[in-house]
Amino acid sequence: MSWQPGTPWSGAGRRIHMQEVGMRDGLQNEQAFVPTADKIALVDALSDAGLPKIEVTAFVSSQAIPALRDAEVVLREIRRRPGTVYSALVPNVRGAERALDARVDELNLVLSVSETHNRANLRMTRTQSFAALREVIARTASTAVNVSLSCSFGCPIEGDMPESEVLGWAERFIDLGVRGVTLCDTTGMAYPTQVVALARAFRARWADTALTLHFHNTRGMGLANMLAAIGAGVDRFDASLGGLGGCPYAPGASGNVCTEEIVHALELMGYATGVDLPGLIAAARRLPALVGHDVPSQISKAGQRLERHPVRADFQAIRARPV
Amino acid sequence: MSWQPGTPWSGAGRRIHMQEVGMRDGLQNEQAFVPTADKIALVDALSDAGLPKIEVTAFVSSQAIPALRDAEVVLREIRRRPGTVYSALVPNVRGAERALDARVDELNLVLSVSETHNRANLRMTRTQSFAALREVIARTASTAVNVSLSCSFGCPIEGDMPESEVLGWAERFIDLGVRGVTLCDTTGMAYPTQVVALARAFRARWADTALTLHFHNTRGMGLANMLAAIGAGVDRFDASLGGLGGCPYAPGASGNVCTEEIVHALELMGYATGVDLPGLIAAARRLPALVGHDVPSQISKAGQRLERHPVRADFQAIRARPV
Structure with missing residues (x-):
């Protein structure tokens, strides 16, 4: 089988770009403050694993998100691997x-396509958010800008979002010259049928804008949504080391799709991620000690599919028994 | 979009048969003994939810699997819903x-296609297992028989299983007249490319044998494997309430694919499972108290995708703030 649109079951060497968001979307949800030196070591490990883009942190109020209050130091002190974009x-x-002072490569802006969610999460109306972000884009002409549209696949408060609303907000930002748009499944409401429809509609209108899909595994559909999107021509995805990134609306549920799980699955299917999986798994295995709890990653518990397990100690004694 | 082979993203009303195995494959792995009355109540709830097949228990040595030592009582005392097969x-x-005395509708036999796994798990060689199962089939001509082939997608000790080996064991049983064959991904090693190839090869040889696929979510690929199989024409799947059913080779990893997660996803995609999802979720939410630990089910934690969540208490006070 070669790779064909619609049938993503065989990757046939097709390139998929995995973009790491665990250090931002993951850690911002954690109670524990991960020490700055450990954050830097994790980002360096992610760089060593060859990820093409790493969202390193967020430059927000340290009162709003104390977990990321060391944004400047982290972004300044990480090692910069040629070929990785640090956003x-x-x-x-x-x-x-602040981010530009710390030598950021790319700015990621965020607006929720749901008015209620934008007000609840960002404490502004969407119009106010858009005005603020337009100002950012106007003042940072020489730096790459990506905009992340929260709740593109549904809002936990309002419910389904009309496709026209999602594409309308994408259009406003694309008209301002952003290089990329990320459609975010903020609370894990996306399902494959919907993903195919929205990805096709986006691609039909904007063939040249870098399109990223950002899925959470809140309802167990993360990998299926990614494969549906790949079938629809998408090749950029956000994911989070260890599957960090819970959702305040679903306590106990999974977070972002898990980078090492996705890389493991895609590589088995013949896609080329360019990512060093053992390095990624080793980094993920450091997380529970740093965040103080188990993480959703299955691969860091189960290992890769062909990792061999020893036979039980009494194996040689197993003989026929009466049936 | 209508349903098309290869592109399962839109169900278009296609029937998918979900077969519940949590009461057997799930509970057999639990340390806690779930009281007999609770087991019966769970099976009755699964019947009420409209599942077309429920594997109720296992008639094995009570020393080998003490968790299922009440097999007779459970199978005798459950309510029998017309339209549900109790296996x-x-x-x-x-x-x-023993199972026939307790009025079983269908016998499920098990053999591992991996010699090492069969000896480790069943304490017999495959040849010895086959002889014992052939005797069962010969003596129970009037009862439906299904055979489950463990490690069909790989063995945690031996590694990959040749397709010819898997199909060879299927053939031996089909030649004996079994009504159905289940290809089991016992330790979560299956991946979509492989699933498509094996399902197509099976279907090409045996169009009339009921083919079930049995996936574990050990490495996070359960739903993706099911959708790949659906694209290849498969319409019967085992799944486990709550995602019960861990794997002794992967402590802490997920168990069987989770019935309510799969039904939730398939119904959103337009497939017809005939299953009452709220009833299933209510039953799954009883499990943690019965087994003494959290279960993998995301849906029982996060709710269905359009379940609304309240806005935060200070929502009305949210106004513009300086940006």
Whole structure:
């Protein structure tokens, strides 16, 4: 089988770009403050694993997200691997200036396509958010900008979002010249049928804008949604080391799709991620001690599919028994 | 979009048969003994949810699997819903006789296609197992028989299993007249490319044998494997309430694919499972108290995708703030 649109079951060497968001979307949800030196070591391990993009941190109010209050130091002190883009989330001009001072490669802006979720999460109306982000884009012309649209596959408060609403907000930002758009499944509401429809609609209108899909595994559909999107021509995905990144609306449920699980699955299927899986798994196995709890990653518990397990101690004694 | 082979993203009303195995494959792995009355109540709830087949228990040595030592009582005392097939796993003629006495509808036999795994798990060679199962089939001509082939997608000790080996064991049983064959991904090694190839090869040889696929979510690929199989024409799947059913080779990893997660996903995609999802979720939510630990099910934690969540208490106070 070669890779064909619609049938993603065989990767046939097709390139898939995995973009790591665990250091931002993951750690921002953690109670524990991961020490700055450990954050830097984790980002360095992710760089060593060859990830093409790493969202390193967020330049937000340290009162709002104390877990990321060391954003400047982390972004300044990580090793920069040629070939990796180091991005950061910024909510406004002040955040953008701090990120640029710390030598960010790409700014990630965020707006929720749900009015209610934008007000609840960002404490502004969407119109106010858009005005703030437009100002960021105007002042940072020489730096790559990506915009992440939260709740693109549904809002936990409002419910389904009309496709026209999602594409309408994408259009406003694309008209301002952003290089990329990320459609975010913020609380794990996306399902494959919907993913195929939205990805096709986006691609039909904007063939040249870098499109990223950002899935959470809150309802167990993360990998299926990614494969549906790949079938629809998408080749960029956010994912989170260890599957970090819970959702305040679903206590106990899984977080972002898990980078090492996705890389493991895609490589088995013949896709080329360019990522060093053992290095990724080793990094993921450091997480429970740093965040103080188990993480959703199955691969860091079960190992890769062909990892061999020893036979039981009494194996040689197994003989026929009466049936 | 209508349903098309290869592209399972839109169900278009296609029927998918979900077969519940949590009461057997799930509970057999539990340390806690779930009281007999609770087991019966769970099976009754699964019947009420409209599942077309429920594997109720296993008639094995109560020393080998004490968790299922009440097999007779459970199978005798459950309510029988017309339209549901009540099956039980049996390892030998003695087990089959006990199951038939308790009015089983279908016998499920098990053999591992991996010689090492069969010896480690069943404490017999495959040849010895086959002889015992052939005797069961010969003596129970009037009862439906299904055979489950463990490690069909790989063995945790031996590694990959040749397709010819898997199909060879299927053929031996089909030649004996079994009604159905289940290809089991016992330790979660299956991946979509492989699933498509094996399902197509099976279907090409035996169009009339009921083919079930049995996946574990040990490495996070359960739903993706099911969708790959659906694309290849498979319409019967085992799944486990709550995602019960761990694997002794992967402590802490997920168990069988989770019935309510799969039904939730398939119904969203337009497949017809005939299963009452709220009833299933209610039953799954009883499990942690019965087994003494959290279960993998995401849906029982996060709820269905359009379950609304309240806005935060200070929502009305959210106004513009300086950006």
